[in-house]
Amino acid sequence: MKHVSFRSVLRAASLAVILAVSGWALLPPASDRETPGSGRRTYGDEVRFVIRVSPGQQYMPGSVPFGIGDPLRGLSDVIEDFERRFPDTRIEVLTVPGVREYLVSLLSSGQAPDIINVNVEDVWIDVQKNWYVPLDPFLEAPNEFIREQGAPDAPGYHQWWDMFKYQAISRGKAAPDGKNYCLSYDMVETGVFYNKTIFQEAGVDVPKDWDEFMVMLKKLKDAGHTPLLMHSELFNDWCTDLFFDQLYYAILPGIDLYQDPSREPYLQGYLDDFEISFLFRQGFFTKDDPRYMEVWRIMKELRQYTNQNIATVDLVREFVTRKAAMVWNGSWFLYRLKADRHLGFDWGVFYLPQFTKNTSPYASETPMCVIGGAAVQFEVTNSAVSDTPPDMPFEERMATSERLKRVIQFLQFLCVPEQYARIVNEYECFLPNIVGVPVAPALKPFEEILERRYTTTKWVFTFDLKFAEIQRRLIELYLNGGISLDGFMDWQTGNIAYGVDNLFFRKKFDVDQLQRAWEEKSPLRAGMEGLPHGD
Amino acid sequence: MGTKAGSILSERMRFTLSCYALLLPSVLLLSIFVYIPVLWAFSKSLYQFEVGGESEFIGLRNFGEILWRDPIIWPSLLNMAIFTVIAVCIRLSIPVVVAKLIYSLPTERGRYYFRLAFLTPIVVPGVAVQLIWGGLIYADQGLLNELLQRVGLPQLAHGWLSDPRTALIACAMVGFPFVGGFEVLIYYAGLANIPQSVNEAALLEGCTGVRKFFMIDVPMIMSQLKLILILTIIGGVQGFEALFILTRGGPGFRTMVPGLWMYFNAFSFQRMGYACAIGVCLFLIIFTLTLLNIRYFRSTEELEGVR
Numbered sequence: 001m002k003h004v005s006f007r008s009v010l011r012a013a014s015l016a017v018i019l020a021v022s023g024w025a026l027l028p029p030a031s032d033r034e035t036p037g038s039g040r041r042t043y044g045d046e047v048r049f050v051i052r053v054s055p056g057q058q059y060m061p062g063s064v065p066f067g068i069g070d071p072l073r074g075l076s077d078v079i080e081d082f083e084r085r086f087p088d089t090r091i092e093v094l095t096v097p098g099v100r101e102y103l104v105s106l107l108s109s110g111q112a113p114d115i116i117n118v119n120v121e122d123v124w125i126d127v128q129k130n131w132y133v134p135l136d137p138f139l140e141a142p143n144e145f146i147r148e149q150g151a152p153d154a155p156g157y158h159q160w161w162d163m164f165k166y167q168a169i170s171r172g173k174a175a176p177d178g179k180n181y182c183l184s185y186d187m188v189e190t191g192v193f194y195n196k197t198i199f200q201e202a203g204v205d206v207p208k209d210w211d212e213f214m215v216m217l218k219k220l221k222d223a224g225h226t227p228l229l230m231h232s233e234l235f236n237d238w239c240t241d242l243f244f245d246q247l248y249y250a251i252l253p254g255i256d257l258y259q260d261p262s263r264e265p266y267l268q269g270y271l272d273d274f275e276i277s278f279l280f281r282q283g284f285f286t287k288d289d290p291r292y293m294e295v296w297r298i299m300k301e302l303r304q305y306t307n308q309n310i311a312t313v314d315l316v317r318e319f320v321t322r323k324a325a326m327v328w329n330g331s332w333f334l335y336r337l338k339a340d341r342h343l344g345f346d347w348g349v350f351y352l353p354q355f356t357k358n359t360s361p362y363a364s365e366t367p368m369c370v371i372g373g374a375a376v377q378f379e380v381t382n383s384a385v386s387d388t389p390p391d392m393p394f395e396e397r398m399a400t401s402e403r404l405k406r407v408i409q410f411l412q413f414l415c416v417p418e419q420y421a422r423i424v425n426e427y428e429c430f431l432p433n434i435v436g437v438p439v440a441p442a443l444k445p446f447e448e449i450l451e452r453r454y455t456t457t458k459w460v461f462t463f464d465l466k467f468a469e470i471q472r473r474l475i476e477l478y479l480n481g482g483i484s485l486d487g488f489m490d491w492q493t494g495n496i497a498y499g500v501d502n503l504f505f506r507k508k509f510d511v512d513q514l515q516r517a518w519e520e521k522s523p524l525r526a527g528m529e530g531l532p533h534g535d
Numbered sequence: 536m537g538t539k540a541g542s543i544l545s546e547r548m549r550f551t552l553s554c555y556a557l558l559l560p561s562v563l564l565l566s567i568f569v570y571i572p573v574l575w576a577f578s579k580s581l582y583q584f585e586v587g588g589e590s591e592f593i594g595l596r597n598f599g600e601i602l603w604r605d606p607i608i609w610p611s612l613l614n615m616a617i618f619t620v621i622a623v624c625i626r627l628s629i630p631v632v633v634a635k636l637i638y639s640l641p642t643e644r645g646r647y648y649f650r651l652a653f654l655t656p657i658v659v660p661g662v663a664v665q666l667i668w669g670g671l672i673y674a675d676q677g678l679l680n681e682l683l684q685r686v687g688l689p690q691l692a693h694g695w696l697s698d699p700r701t702a703l704i705a706c707a708m709v710g711f712p713f714v715g716g717f718e719v720l721i722y723y724a725g726l727a728n729i730p731q732s733v734n735e736a737a738l739l740e741g742c743t744g745v746r747k748f749f750m751i752d753v754p755m756i757m758s759q760l761k762l763i764l765i766l767t768i769i770g771g772v773q774g775f776e777a778l779f780i781l782t783r784g785g786p787g788f789r790t791m792v793p794g795l796w797m798y799f800n801a802f803s804f805q806r807m808g809y810a811c812a813i814g815v816c817l818f819l820i821i822f823t824l825t826l827l828n829i830r831y832f833r834s835t836e837e838l839e840g841v842r
Contacts, residue, residue, distance in 0.1 A: 101802035108587040129587040232697075309675045309694030311786065466804035470607075477787025482699025494606060506588070 048088040049406045052383070054096040056117035056376055058332065058430065059423055061093055065332075066316070068339040074423040082413050089406055100465065107131040110390075112381040114407050120182035120377050121461030124175045128507065130394045133380040133404065134179035143412045155435045156415070163415055165435050168265045169373045172454065176272050178262065183411060184374030185420055186430035189446040190238060190330050193337065196346040198225055198325040206350045210359045213352070217305035226324035227305040229315050234328055235299060235479060236472040237460050241371050243298055245456040246355040247291040250364035252456065254525035255279055257517040271457040274509040277500040278518070283532030285496055287489045290530045294360045296478065296485055303479045311476065328352075330372065331446040332429045338442055339427075349445050351452075362530050369453045375430040380407055463499030464506075470495045573818075576811040584808035597812035608813075611784075611791040618707055618792065619771030625713045626767050627760055633714045634722035635748060650723065654716035665780040668709045669696065673781075696782050702789045706781055718763055725756030765828055772821050793817055 043050065057063060061076035079091045094113060096103060100122070106112035107126070123132055139161045146156035146163070155162040164170040166187060173182045199205065202223045207213035220227035230239075248255070252269040257278060263270065271279070279285065285292045307313050307324065316336060319327040320343060327333070337347055355363035384407040388397040398404060414420060417436035424432045428440045431447055439447055460468045471492065478488040525531060580597055584590045601608050637649045672678045673695040680692035695705040729752065737743070737751050753760070775794035778784055784791035784799075793813055801810030 104586055104802065104805060126587065131587060307675075309697045311694065311697035311782075312669070312674065464804065466800070466806070469799060469803060473785055473787045476697075476785055477699055477789070480697060480699055480786050482787055482789065491606070506585075 043090055046088060047090050049086075049403055050090045050092060051115070051403075051407055051410060052092045052094055052113035053115040053410075054094055054113040054117060055115075055378075057095070058376060059426075060095060065427055065429065066336040066339070068336070069427065072426055074426040077422055078414060078419045081419070082410055085413070086406070086409070089410075091410060107381060110382055110386060112383050114384040114403075115378050115380055115411065117376050118379055119461070120173050120175070120374070120379065121458055123181050123379055124461065125464055127175050127177055127179070127181060131382050132181045133382070133384055133398060134181055135183060135380065136180050137398075138408050138412075139180060139183075143415060144409065145413055145416050160412065160415070163417075163435055165433050166373075166450070169454070170433065172263045172265070172267045172270075173374055173377070174260070174263055176274070178260065181379050182374065183378040183415075184376070184433050185378070185415060186375045186424050186433050187373060187450055188331050188375035188430050189370055189372035189449045190328060191349040191351055191446060191449060192228070192326050192328050193319065193333060193347055193349055194326045195319070195322060195324075196348055198322070198345075202325070206348070207353050209353045210355045214301070214305075217302075220325045221305055226307050226318065227326060228302075228307075229313065229318050229324045229327040230302075230306040230310055231313055231315060232310040232472070232476045232479070235303075235310065236475045237458075238328070238371050239299060239302070240295065240459050240471075240475070241455045241457065242352060242368055243295045243355075244459065245369045246364055246366070247294055247360060247362045248364070248456055249366050249369075250362075251291075251525070251528050251531070254521050254528055254531075255284070257514050257521070267454055269456060270454070273462050273503055274507075274514065276457060276462050277503055277509075278511065278514045280496050280500050282518070286493050286532065287486075288532040291362045293485070293489070294362055296488060298355075298360060299475075300479060300485070310479065331431070331443060334442055334446075335428045351449050367452060369455045370449060371455045371458070372450070373454060374433070378411060380404070380411070463496075464502055466502075467495055467499035576814050579808050580812035580815045582808040584806075584811075586805045586807055588805070590808075593808070597809050598816070600809065601812055601816060607788050607791060607796055608793065610788055611793050611796050614703065614790060615772060615792040615794075617703065619768060621707045622767050622771050623764060626715070626718050626763050629713045630715060630718035630763075631722050631753070631756070631760075634719045634726055635752060637719070638723055638726045650720070653714055653719045657716040661776065662780060665709065665777050669781045673705055697786050699786050699789050702782055702786055706778060706790050709777060709781065721759050721763060722756055725759035726752060729755045761828065765825060768824050768828070769821055772817055772824070 055075060058065070059072060059075045061073055061079075062071045064071050075093065079093070082091060083089060096106070096113060096116060103112065103116070103118065107129075108131075112131075126132070127134075140159055142158055143156035143160040143163060146154050149157075151157060161167075161171075164184070166184075169187065170184050171180070173184060174180045194206075198220070202220050202225070204216045204219050207216050217227040249269075252271075255275075256269040256271060257275050258272065259269075260267075260272075276285070283289065287293065303310075307318065315327050315329060316333070318324050320337070320340065322345065334349070337343060352368045354366060354368050356365060357363055384404045385394075385397040385401040387403040388401045392400075414423075415434060417434055420432065420434050421437045424430060424434075424437060425440055428442045431439055431443050431450065459471065474483070474488055474491050474495070477483045478485070483491070581592060581594060582590050583593045583596075633653065637646055637653070640646045640649065670677075674680075675694060679695065683689060683692045693701070695701050733751065733755070737747050742750055773794055775792050775798060778790050778792060778795055779798070782790045784795045794817065797810045797813040797817070800806040800813065
């Protein structure tokens with residue numbers, strides 16, 4: 001008999017252990033196995049519809065926000081109720097990585113979840129491809145779950161639209177083609193979270209205007225603190241839009257060339273992509289436009305008071321470990337601070353103050369607008385009509401699809417106040433946008449901020465993704481001293497020119513109509529200072 | 536006789552056919568997943584083609600944009616050249632020295648353990664390595680900045696990957712001290728393959744130490760050097776995963792390379808036609824460099840009289 005050495009036994013045992021551990025590591029997480037509605041499963045013949053929903057991280061069943069507290073279950077509870085009501089339907093909740101590349105692949109192949117949560121402005125650029133279902137016909141009809149309650153006064157009894165608390169914001173999310181692709185069940189707003197202890201030590205208070213804000217930032221820096229935490233994305237997105245609005249709001253009457261009656265009540269002079277394009281061809285947003293130059297000058301001024309590394313900074317960690325006095329963040333951050341028992345300092349929230357004529361001669365001297373608005377934004381994708389022939393006209397597919405009807409039923413069920421309250425108020429993150437759902441008391445400051453006017457435009461979403469990516473990179477480079485303002489503007493002008501050309505290639509606009517509006521508004525512009533080409 | 540010849544022929548034929556039959560699935564799969572997509576990419580480089588959108592034939596306009604209108608392409612090509620030259624210099628030098636040092640160890644046991652030690656890090660996935668460098672070494676509170684603080688040079692601590700002045704070199708330094716196990720193993724095999732007679736002859740002639748290394752060892756492992764050179768050039772032109780993880784080509788475009796720009800155009804900007812055109816250009820660059828390498832860089836076997 002062959003002699004078996006101790007060494008061989010040890011080797012074999014080690015291999016067995018490694019294999020066993022590897023096998024165990026491959027098992028799905030316990031939360032995936034136990035949470036109803038998550039993961040992809042197989043079902044019996046009684047199940048006609050398997051609807052896939054990607055609600056975003058904020059409401060994902062089983063997840064623990066900021067790693068504090070119990071796992072979320074609000075959405076899975078509502079799903080259970082819906083599945084009990086419709087036994088032929090199963091709702092699968094899944095995570096779609098927040099990577100656009102991934103989503104585009106899914107949408108182009110018709111494999112996307114039926115319901116996804118994406119910023120609707122990101123959807124607008126693809127609406128002509130029939131990747132998304134316009135929701136207007138459903139919103140104009142009653143919500144069947146409210147209807148069955150039999151109270152004609154209840155919002156939703158006549159029109160689903162009536163259930164939304166922030167009407168202007170919700171309707172203002174319509175795409176430039178006039179159709180609505182988005183359901184906003186909740187709202188988000190941003191604010192500056194500040195460490196009260198550091199403020200007291202440095203002898204500073206909440207600023208009333210931008211000049212006071214800059215003085216305060218300097219004091220904090222001199223006291224050895226990082227005054228304000230910012231990520232490069234915030235400079236590119238929130239900061240650009242707020243500064244732009246502060247400088248252009250006063251001249252909007254002369255340059256807002258198109259008013260959409262359905263969006264105007266909320267968007268009030270919003271400059272759409274085709275308006276921006278037309279204005280660019282009139283010399284706006286170039287080196288000849290002093291307001292546009294001021295946006296970047298003021299941003300660079302702010303940069304000196306922010307964290308050194310804006311590319312990979314961990315905003316949460318830096319703030320809770322008291323390395324910084326302030327952080328600009330969304331309402332979701334409130335829960336992180338409130339739930340942390342070991343935080344060890346008091347904190348407050350204020351909103352960014354307005355520019356003055358001292359900040360810039362072109363300041364509109366209007367309160368800082370908001371750039372938040374709709375939080376979770378549900379869109380219905382082309383997967384919802386996958387039970388219809390792909391060669392059929394899209395409107396016909398919408399009208400005949402049984403699957404789409406069930407998807408809409410699920411969204412309507414979710415919208416019933418007693419159902420959505422279970423989701424949105426599970427923790428303090430967003431403000432409910434459904435009439436009858438109470439606002440969590442801690443979120444009241446953000447409710448007040450939300451009352452402000454919406455921004456003039458969202459640059460990140462104005463043109464295509466190439467424009468947005470290049471702008472983000474240029475801002476980062478400029479703010480990090482890698483390029484001068486002059487160099488930045490050379491690049492940015494080329495970038496906008498590319499965006500404009502591409503926009504006109506992809507979508508057809510009535511330039512003559514814009515030209516007429518431009519000429520009609522000429523008298524209004526006559527008294528305005530600092531317009532390009534001395535217009 | 537005729538029957539025997541026929542039977543041999545048919546046996547040969549059967550053998551040949553069976554070889555082809557066994558090769559067929561691989562060739563088929565290779566065609567479906569490699570050659571057809573490559574041909575498709577060549578044809579789509581002539582189109583303005585957006586995912587899910589309309590496709591329009593535009594001839595060589597995409598190539599015109601690459602050559603004259605895209606402001607990112609030329610800086611990214613320069614970055615690619617810098618990264619590739621640095622990588623070539625590193626991979627053709629440090630691992631050779633390490634392999635020689637291991638080979639020169641007096642005992643086989645010592646050589647074995649050192650080979651093992653240098654080879655083991657290969658099991659760490661490249662992505663993990665990049666994440667470690669990005670998240671632990673170059674981070675604000677990372678190893679490098681902490682070290683600078685400790686040795687009294689806090690003024691040098693900064694965001695290595697976000698500073699436009701240091702991002703490129705910081706990316707190139709990932710992997711320090713550059714003793715990649717794969718290269719060490721290849722060079723070690725080359726050194727081990729040098730005939731004992733050559734080593735003895737060198738010893739008798741008094742050719743030892745550094746002189747032997749450059750006069751005997753390096754020429755004798757020329758095949759290995761050539762292989763690593765080709766692989767490094769191909770990797771340098773094609774590869775972008777490391778930069779995607781570390782900086783996504785930023786800050787600005789300071790660490791952008793054509794491969795990464797191709798990726799962004801294809802999957803972020805949905806400009807598939809343009810991305811295909813960049814891909815075709817990269818193919819041409821790799822093809823040309825490989826041809827030059829084959830033509831002008833002789834391998835060990837081609838060096839006369841060394842074996």
